[in-house]
Amino acid sequence: MCRNAERLPPGAAVFAEPPAPIKPDTPRARPRLWTLDPQHHCPIIGTCLPLADLQRIARRCHFAARPDDDFALHVEAVSHARSRNPASEAIQRHLDARYRLAVARFARFKTDAELRDEWLACVARGEVAGPLWALCTHRMASAETLQAAYQRVHMLSHQVGAGLAADTRRLAQLEKENTELRTGLKRELTALRRQLAAAESALGERDAARTEAAELKKRLQRFESGQVMVDLGRRLMSLQGAAEDLASATRRIYTLESTLKDAHQESIRLAAERDAALSERNALEAILQASLPATDDADTEALCTRAGSDDCAGCPQATSERCILYVGGRAALIAQYRQLAGRLGIKLIHHDGGLEESLSRLPDLINGADAVLCPTDHISHNAYYHVKSHCKRIGRPCLFYKGAGVSGFAAAVARVNRGEYSVAGQDEA
Template identity: 45%
Template sequence: MDTSILLKQLVPKVFSPEESVVANNSPTIAMSSSIKRHAKLWELSETYHCPIIGTCLSISDLEKFARSFNFTASLRNEFALHVETVNRVSTRNEVSKAIHKFLNKKYQTYVTDFEVARSDTDVLALWRKYSIHGEVAGALWAGFTHKAASNETRKIIYADMHMLSHQVGAGQATDMRRLARLEKENTEIKFALKQQQQQQTRNEVRLRKQLHATESELENLRQSGNEVAVLRARIAALESGVAMVEMGQRLMSLTMANEQLQMTSERVSTLAKLLETTNNKAAILLRERNMLVSEKKTLEQFLLTKNTPDESKRKSLLPHMHSMRNSCILCVGGRITLLPQYRMLAEQLGIRLIHHDGGQQKALSRLHSMVDSADAVICPTDCVSHAAYYQLKRHCRRTGKRCLLFKGASVSGFTTALATLSSDPTNVSRSAIKCVPEIIEK
C-alpha cells in the first residue's frame, strides 16, 4: 500500500466548512445537534477518525481487524495499518460497523457515564473531567459519539487531544532528564554513605579506645575506694591533729577524683547509646538505598524496553515481564492520581490492568468478582483501607489466587511490583496461586 497517498487523505479539516465531504466525494451524514441519538463512527467528520483510531484502538486491535477484513497494509507496518483503518471507517461498511460496535463494547463504562449529560456543555465538562485524570481513550469515544455533542464541542475535544499528544512527548523527555538526575543523586548518595561509613568506623575505633581507657579508670577508682576505706580507718586511729588534717585533705582529693570518674563513666554510657542509635540509622539508610537502587534498575530496564524497537532486545531486557503480555492484573488500592501512570506502564508491557480503589468509591462487594476475573493481584499495603486489605488477603488464600502485597504506591514501586510478580518462572495465567509472605501487616 502507498502510505503517502493514504496520508494525504487524512489532512485535518477541523476548522474548514467542508467537514461533511469525504475524500472520495461520497456524501456523509452531517451531524446536527438536533439528532437525538448517538453518532455512528462513519457519520463523524473524517478529521476525528485519526485521533479515534490512534487513541481508542491498540496495535493488537488494528492487527485483529486487518486479519479479519484482509487489509492490504502489512501487519508489520503500524502506520500503514492506522492509515488504512482511518480510510475504511470514513463510510458505512462492514469494517466501520465492526469497529464502531467494538469501541462501544470496549468503552461501555464511559458511554454509560456520559449518559448523564443532557446538553453540549455537560458533554464538554465530562470530557475535561476524565482527561484531567488521564482517562482519555474512553472519554474521547463517548464524547465524540454523544447525542448531545455539537460540532464545536467535538472541535474542542479534538484540539485538546492534539495538545495532549505534544504534552506526552514533552513528558517523556522530562522523565529521561529526571532519570539522569536520579542517577547523579544516587552516585552522590553512595559517595556520602561511604564517607559516613568510614567516619563511623573511625568514631567506633575512637570510642572503643575511650571505653577501654574508662574501664581502666574505673578499675583505678575501685582501688582508690579501697584506699579510702583504709585511710578512714587510719584516721580514726590517729590522735595527732596534723595527721588528721592531712588525711582529710587526701580524702577530699580522692572524693573529687571519684566524682570525676563517675561523670566520665556516665559519658561513656551515653556515647555507647549514641553509637548504637547511629548504627541503627545507618542500617535503615542502607536498606532504603538498596530499595531505591532496585527500583531505579527496574525503571531503567522498563525505559530501555520501551525505547528499543527490536522485539528480541526488548525480551532480553525484561524477559519475565515479556511473558506477562496479554495477562489481566488487578490492582487494589494505590494512589488514584497515579492510576493513569499505572495503566500506561501496564499497557506498555501488554498487560490489561483493572483497578479497585479499596472501597473509597467502589463497593467492596465487587472485589471478589474482580479478583476471580484477574490472573494475578497486586496491592500496595501503605495505600489501601484495612477492610479491603484483610478481605483481599482472605479471599486470595481461600481461592489460591496469586497475590503480591508490597509497600510503596509510587510509580517506581508499581513497576518493581510488576517485575517481582513476573519473576516466577511459571506463566502468570497458569501459575500456582499464593500470597507473598514479605508484606506489611496493618
C-alpha cells in the first residue's frame, strides 16, 4: 500500500490500497517484520510505532526524509520493512521491547482460534497496538486471522479519522467554555480576596489602636512618676563613659598606627641598607679571594701576583671589561679604587665629573673605555647627563649606582662583571 503513498492526494486514507492475496501456508518460526505480508507493514508501523520513536529510529538509521515530515518518515519506514536491513531490524527490536508483555501473553495461545478470540477481546477493551504486533508476529496466526486484523485496523483508522474532527470541534468548544469559567472564577476570587483583606485590615487597625493606646497609657504613667527622667540620666552617664573610653582607644590606635608605619618604613630602609652592605661585602670578599695566591697551583699563584697585566683576563674573578672609566666619586679614594681594580686586572680611568677637569674630555674617555661607572651621590648633574647621553649614543655599558665608598665601588665592579648595566646602548627606553 505504501509503495504508492507518495502519489496519494492530501487527506487520503492511509489503508486505501486493496489487500494482497492471502497466503495459504503459515511459517513455523515466529515471523519477523521483513517476513510479514507487505500489506501489514503500513498498519503495524502506523499503529504500533509512535511518531517520537519513529523519529529516533530515523535519526539513528539516517533516513532520507526530513525529521519534521511525519508522512515521509512513515513511507520510508514501510519501505525499509520489506527487507532485512539495519532499519527494519531496529524497528523489530524496538517493537519487541515495547510490547514484550503482549507478546508473552499471546505466546500462551497455541491455536489460531484462541489468537482470534484474544485479539477481538483486546480490541473490545481498546487495546490495539500491542495485541496487533503480538498477533502479526505469532507463528500460529493464520492468514485469515491476519486479514481480519488488517480489516479491523483499517476500519478503526477511518472511524478515528471521522470522529477526530467532531472531537476537535467539541474540544475547542469545551476549552472556550472552560476559559470563560476560569476567567469568571478568577474575578470572583479576586473580589473575595479584596473583601477579606479589607475586613482583616479593619480588624487589625482596631486591635493596633487598642494596643497603642495601652502602650501610651503606660508611658504617660512613667512620665508622671519621674521614672523616665531617672532612666535617661543613668543612660546618659553610661554613654558618656563609653564615649570617653572610645576616644581614648581611638587615640591609642592612631598612635600605634603611626608608630607601626614609621617602623615599617624604617624596616624597609634597614633592609635596603642590609642588602647593599651584603652586596658590598660579597664584592670585597670576591676581590680579596681573587688577590690571594692559590697554594696548590704554582702557575695560578704566579698569574695572580701580576695583577693588572694582560694575564688577568684568564682569571675567573676578573671582569670581562678590561678598561673602566670612573666618573665622579671621592677624590681621596681614587688610589684605593685603582688598587681594587688592579687586583682584578682592570685598568681604571678617572674623571672628576667636571670639578677640575673639563666635561669635553668625557666623550673621548668613554670611547676608549669598555664600561663606565658613575656614583650618583658624588657626580654633578651636567656630568651625569653627559655620560648617560653619550653611552646611549654609542652603546657603551654604563652603571649608575649609589655609594661612593670603596665597598660601593667593589659592589659596582661585581655588578658590571655580572652584566648588570643601567645604560647599554639603545636598549634602555
